[in-house]
Amino acid sequence: MSMMGQSISIGELARRADCKPETVRYYERIGLLRDATRTGGGQRRYGDDAVRRLTFIRHARDFGFSVESVRELLAMSDQPDMPCQEVDAIATHHLKKVESRLQRLSILREELQRMVTQCAGGKVESCRIIEVISDHQLCITEKSHGGAHDLG
Amino acid sequence: MSMMGQSISIGELARRADCKPETVRYYERIGLLRDATRTGGGQRRYGDDAVRRLTFIRHARDFGFSVESVRELLAMSDQPDMPCQEVDAIATHHLKKVESRLQRLSILREELQRMVTQCAGGKVESCRIIEVISDHQLCITEKSHGGAHDLG
DNA sequence: GTAAACCTTGTAGCAACTATAGCTTCAAGC
């Protein structure tokens, strides 16, 4: 137990875990963080345990674990005596996803590289990029590229 | 001009471009596809041009181009006489994004591999996976892993 | 005592669809 008890404001907590107050409130709302104790005026105050917990969450998210996976990981880390098979299962599953995404992305890179390299810089009419997008036949791979999401 | 004119239903169109009717209606709503002609009863009917356009859209999306990029690519492919610099710029920009995502994902893979390999399969208390998530110091890389999104 | 900095809730927005509900229309068989 720290001497200070619950003395950290939401802004300070967010700063320590490198996120924003809105995110902290969001995690509370969806039940990743417990309801904070409040001041007389209704503001949230946290202790060091909350800093650790939020740091764990942010780091797991940073690893790409979904919020639901983080929820499970948290539940398990709260049960230190349990065997860690499930933890391992979640991490392994996640690793597989990362690996398959990597594979599809590297196919995509090749395809895009080819497109860009072959574009002679003339008119749209004869643009290789437009051609390849128009005609799947021109792709190296038969299959789809996996719809590489959220790359802007 | 085809003999058939506008005779393809939304379901058939979706099938030909490998997507769902909902997606077609969505593309119409956001202006990627022009408003379809309608039967007396109000159902959409399409011609071969719509098949080509939708196929282009789906393929571009499959390449990971954002809807906004697709919109620009479509506008350009509608102007065959223009120089294709902008097309090239969009594709090159996208390629860069793919490359940087690839880099971050492969760092992530290493990190996850290390975690999973070092997990001895004992109790949660001493689980390497939980430890690494708890303590960023244990990571190979100083920086964040880039918050690998949407991997499930 | 007051002003700046911080906090509160609730709601809406982002991307790119996907799904649902409750209804209407179409095409084919009889």
Next chain:
DNA sequence: GCTTGAAGCTATAGTTGCTACAAGGTTTAC
């Protein structure tokens, strides 16, 4: 011509993981 079942219609809400308001209330430092 009639029935039936698949497919279509609109409108709206849900998905994921936050982020960004608006319109106020609280704390803290001077």
